[in-house]
Amino acid sequence: MPACLEIPPGCEAAMRVLWDYLARALTNPRMVAVDEHLAQCGICRANAVFEKRLIAEIAAIRRPYDDSATLQLRILRMLSRARVTQP
């Protein structure tokens, strides 16, 4: 069991930091510790794959802003007016 994963050891410690791990927001030793745990634990590995896919699916939801060209024209007109009246 990697020493960097704190008590309680094993799966629970890895699961607690899983989202930070996927965001690569852990310190290097903790990243390595989770890597090592996932390499030897099929259940946690499956969890990591699932959570990573979930985050990817959420990110894929980003929708284009319909008719942003019209909005840009509106903003440009507003900026022109604002510059005219700028003190």
Next chain:
Amino acid sequence: MPIDETDFESKTLPHLEAVARFALSLTRDRADADDLVQETYLRALRGWSTFRAGGDARPWLFTICRNAFLRLRRRRQAFIESEDGDLDAMPAVIGHVQAMHDGLGDLFELIDVRPAIERAIDNLPEPHHTVLILVDLENNSYEEAAAILDVPIGTVRSRLFRARRMIQETLLAYAQDAGLARSANGHLRADPIAS
């Protein structure tokens, strides 16, 4: 000191669509979002002299947008939240373990989950909805989201993880309702609820 108009447009307009998406996520109404974007750019123009040259205009615009939204709406909801995102990460994983046990381990391969995720995102309460949009959809870092929202990074983590957890729970319920969950004997449910 005169405002460099060309610089303002070249630095801010490339982010218009991202700001508009963020505004829509805040207002959840297209007309209100357009108004909020206009207000954001007007405030940005007025404050352009305070923008640090060489800085990233995107998070700066997001911050203005959020502040404008708060001023316009004057709507705040009281909520209780933990500063410990791990508290939400753990049940989410446990939820997945249970889902795997129920036969939902390969959920993403079985059904199109996007409609369920879209609904789940739309139904997220504030402030969790905004954080999820900022980090997961608009690719801001924890640090950038914290600066935009003027909250500690721990709060961003907590809100983000709770939002993901709520989406995951909705998703798993969606799959179960679609008849994908297995019964205790390992067989698929015979009577799917969802059509």
